Amino acid sequence: MSALKYWLWLAELRGLKNQTRLALLRHFGTPEDVFYADAGEILLTEGITREQAAILEDHRLDTADRILADCQRLDLRLLTIQDAEYPGRLKNIYDPPCLLYVKGRLPAFDEEVAVAVVGTRKATPYGISSAEKLGYGLAKGGALVVSGLAKGIDAAATRGALRSGGITVGVAANGLDVRYPYENRYLYEDVAAAGVLLSEYPPGTEPLKTNFPVRNRILSGLSVATLVVEAPERSGALITADTAVEQGRDVFAVPGPIDAPNSVGCNRLIHDGAVLTANAWDLLQEYEARFPDKLRREEARKEPEKLGYEARQKEEPRPVPPSLRLSDPEVSLTDDQIALLRALSDEEPIQVDDLIEQTGIPTRRVLSALTLLEIEQYVQQHSGKHYTRAVTLTE
Structure with a gap:
């Protein structure tokens, strides 16, 4: 486990290309050796630049420790390119x-x-x-x-x-x-x-x-x-x-x-x-x-049979979402909020980037409007910053 933190350190250093990491591994053998190498040794690596060598001076391991903890919590394991199981x-x-x-x-x-x-x-x-x-x-x-x-x-x-x-x-x-x-x-x-x-x-x-x-x-x-x-x-x-x-x-x-x-x-x-x-x-x-x-x-050559595995694609029946009348004088929504509500579905979650592309509204305003809509329980946030509309719209 202690060796894996050096793999994560090397993998998560921002600004390094994968080819640079591979070159470092060819030159030094292990990420731990890269971690403890001095600048002069690093610069001997084929294709390395001074800018990339400077990135490697960041020896913080807090990101690696966090990822290791996440992997343990999620029952994930790490496979390195030097492991015997790594596919040839x-x-x-x-x-x-x-x-x-x-x-x-x-x-x-x-x-x-x-x-x-x-x-x-x-x-x-x-x-x-x-x-x-x-x-x-x-x-x-x-x-x-x-x-x-x-x-x-x-x-x-x-x-x-x-x-x-x-x-x-x-x-x-x-x-x-x-x-x-x-x-x-x-x-x-x-x-x-x-x-x-x-x-x-x-x-x-x-x-x-x-x-x-x-x-x-x-x-x-x-x-x-x-x-x-x-x-x-x-x-x-x-x-x-x-x-x-x-x-x-x-x-x-x-x-x-x-x-x-x-x-x-x-x-x-x-x-x-x-x-x-x-x-x-x-x-x-x-x-x-x-x-x-x-x-x-x-x-x-056999055709699929109807019996057997069926992928679970649908959730249990859910209650019909409450309706929201946009013309109701008591409903005070901005143009951005109304545009986002119309762009959202009450079934399939949509990612923030897709909402920005569909509506043409700048990122900052989209994020602000979604936060307010979520507070009012008009939208629901799912994992990966995906959103669904929590209400049915009526004009």
Whole structure:
């Protein structure tokens, strides 16, 4: 445990790139040796700058101690790049994470047919159905289904894999105690129970937009293949596919109608050489010779059954929220507050950043208005600074 605090110290130093951390580990061997090295020794590291060396002079360990306490409280363990369990596939990519937070049972990735299943959050019924069937077939056929746990395609593939009784892997772009998206909070629990949750971000980290493309290299890096189920012309799933190609991994794609916006990305991938995938065995057969004892042809071809696992997606019925008449003279709300109430849903929590983007109201005013609305019990705050409307609006 004492050695882990030095890993956390190195991982959480602001201003250092991951490649710099990796270079320091190559030069010194351990984070503890980096911690106690003097400035002259640090500057001997390949590629290090004086500015980066100055950052390493910060020897405070309070952040590391706090994270260790959070991990113990949340039943998370730390996996370093020097641990024997660290997947060799991931270690061999260009920019492997130095440290991973783990919840659940870590499979032996290097011995498994791990498949990253990705796609758009705004999936169509065709995409959802395809992802569920493929997730089910892949897991039933002996593969590990890896996803980013986003809503849409990721969640559908994960539900299918869980329904089959297979091992699932979720790679989050936030701390593992922050359930994002909120509607997938039960999915996090089920994946941790049936497989493993992974993140390179410490507890409490919010799902910032910049985290997602960084996270994608782990999705493809853990996997022998990336399967894109449904993706429009501009999609994070296509970034994952590009990253997979850079890592020397295979890319598969589900075809769609030529006039469907959500299939433009997949159809283009197939045109450019991705393997067309209509069922799980289209993908798994490519690895039958390499993993002869892992894959099950007939099982992979089975259709999902209605019986078995059903992901918990809905809460128990809740009472209808009270109504709020905006035209009531006794209701004194600012224009900002009214705009936020109209932008909010009384079912699906919305993050502050999305509210700022939707309303065009500056951040400071949004935060101030939400605080006042929460005091008046017109809105409810959820984990990760997500909000729902606690009232039904009437004009």
